[in-house]
Amino acid sequence: MTTSSVDQQIRSRLGDAGVRYTTGRQRVTSALVASDGPRSAAELQTQLGSAIPLSSLYRSLAVMASAGVLAPHHGSQGVTRYELAEWLSGHHHHLVCIDCGSVDDIELPDALEATLHELVDTVADEGHFVALGHALEVEGRCKACK
Amino acid sequence: MTTSSVDQQIRSRLGDAGVRYTTGRQRVTSALVASDGPRSAAELQTQLGSAIPLSSLYRSLAVMASAGVLAPHHGSQGVTRYELAEWLSGHHHHLVCIDCGSVDDIELPDALEATLHELVDTVADEGHFVALGHALEVEGRCKACK
DNA sequence: CAAGAATCGAGAACGATTCTCATTTTCAAT
DNA sequence: ATTGAAAATGAGAATCGTTCTCGATTCTTG
Numbered sequence: 001m002t003t004s005s006v007d008q009q010i011r012s013r014l015g016d017a018g019v020r021y022t023t024g025r026q027r028v029t030s031a032l033v034a035s036d037g038p039r040s041a042a043e044l045q046t047q048l049g050s051a052i053p054l055s056s057l058y059r060s061l062a063v064m065a066s067a068g069v070l071a072p073h074h075g076s077q078g079v080t081r082y083e084l085a086e087w088l089s090g091h092h093h094h095l096v097c098i099d100c101g102s103v104d105d106i107e108l109p110d111a112l113e114a115t116l117h118e119l120v121d122t123v124a125d126e127g128h129f130v131a132l133g134h135a136l137e138v139e140g141r142c143k144a145c146k
Numbered sequence: 147m148t149t150s151s152v153d154q155q156i157r158s159r160l161g162d163a164g165v166r167y168t169t170g171r172q173r174v175t176s177a178l179v180a181s182d183g184p185r186s187a188a189e190l191q192t193q194l195g196s197a198i199p200l201s202s203l204y205r206s207l208a209v210m211a212s213a214g215v216l217a218p219h220h221g222s223q224g225v226t227r228y229e230l231a232e233w234l235s236g237h238h239h240h241l242v243c244i245d246c247g248s249v250d251d252i253e254l255p256d257a258l259e260a261t262l263h264e265l266v267d268t269v270a271d272e273g274h275f276v277a278l279g280h281a282l283e284v285e286g287r288c289k290a291c292k
Numbered sequence: 293c294a295a296g297a298a299t300c301g302a303g304a305a306c307g308a309t310t311c312t313c314a315t316t317t318t319c320a321a322t
Numbered sequence: 323a324t325t326g327a328a329a330a331t332g333a334g335a336a337t338c339g340t341t342c343t344c345g346a347t348t349c350t351t352g
Contacts, residue, residue, distance in 0.1 A: 020298060020349070041339080053301055058340060060299090078224030078308065078339055093269075098278060106273055112265045119258045120284055123239075127252055132244060133285035138266055140275045166318065166329060187309080199332055204309060206330085224308060224339065 006033055006088055010069050017067040024052050025060050029069070029084070037094070037104045038073040038081030076101045093135060097142035104142060152179060152234055156215050163213040170198050171206050175215070175230070183240070183250045184219040184227030222247045232279075239281060243288035250288060 010029055011021045031047050032039060039047065041057050061082050064070045070082045081103060083089065091113065095104045108116065116136065124131035156175055157167045177193050178185060187203050207228050210216045216228045227249060229235065237259065241250045254262065262282065270277035
């Protein structure tokens with residue numbers, strides 16, 4: 001199996017930050033690439049068959065997040081879920097299940113995304129701050145809870 | 147000082163849920179009414195002069211949230227902040243500081259809010275789920291961190 | 293191969309939150 | 323007003339996600 005393009009981008013970015021892309025970390029990112037939404041440390045550990053101890057897992061997630069490869073998402077019960085950063089996975093938004101707390105990615109059609117972006121810039125201008133990013137969270141029920 | 151309209155709405159809603167609106171809880175909600183963004187249990191305790199033990203404070207926040215009077219907001223470091231529910235305070239969005247994690251309320255002009263609402267409905271239709279709410283989070287830096 | 297840097301693994305430590313339980317307060321019916 | 327049931331309180335222990343510590347291990351580079 002050939003190393004994917006995303007994998008090479010990650011390796012490059014981590015290298016620039018002096019962070020090693022070990023096999024354990026590759027397993028983490030490939031699990032996230034295969035996911036359709038953010039994953040918590042516990043979820044990843046299960047997904048990876050308990051192969052990685054929690055302490056290492058948390059450290060790797062933190063290191064890769066501060067290197068800009070992963071993006072954290074704070075959910076209910078104090079659980080932090082991670083997903084690929086936007087420059088790797090593309091800009092998208094989240095559907096948060098009000099029952100189980102799971103998070104699915106949703107994408108906005110380009111036209112709507114453009115509208116939203118303008119909207120955020122307008123708000124930022126009026127509030128005299130710089131918008132460095134934005135996230136739209138839609139609350140609903142996931143397929144499992146519907 | 148006359149009991150405010152919001153206070154009466156809260157009392158009524160809590161009463162319907164079989165939840166008592168004690169003086170301690172009134173102090174909590176009035177602190178939230180006076181706030182310009184969500185507040186954590188620790189922040190509220192400070193704001194209230196340590197008059198309410200944390201265990202009671204957490205319980206009151208949880209009870210009032212499940213009665214629909216307060217809305218939780220999950221931030222970094224596993225901290226949950228609460229604010230008045232939308233039917234009490236009006237619909238608004240959040241400016242989350244990427245440095246200190248503080249959250250300020252921001253309001254969208256009516257026209258933009260209408261646009262955003264349509265946008266969310268469109269996404270929900272296409273994804274075959276019901277949008278029960280939405281929250282736009284703009285990331286930036288608060289006044290203190292700017 | 294050797295030295296230094298980064299990572300790993302196991303367990304302890306931490307901090308926000310929740311739980312337990314005995315006591316106290318509130319509300320409603322009498 | 324009195325009383326009894328339901329709900330809330332306060333103090334502390336317990337829980338749980340996460341972070342830290344530290345000795346052992348694995349790169350990477352010369």
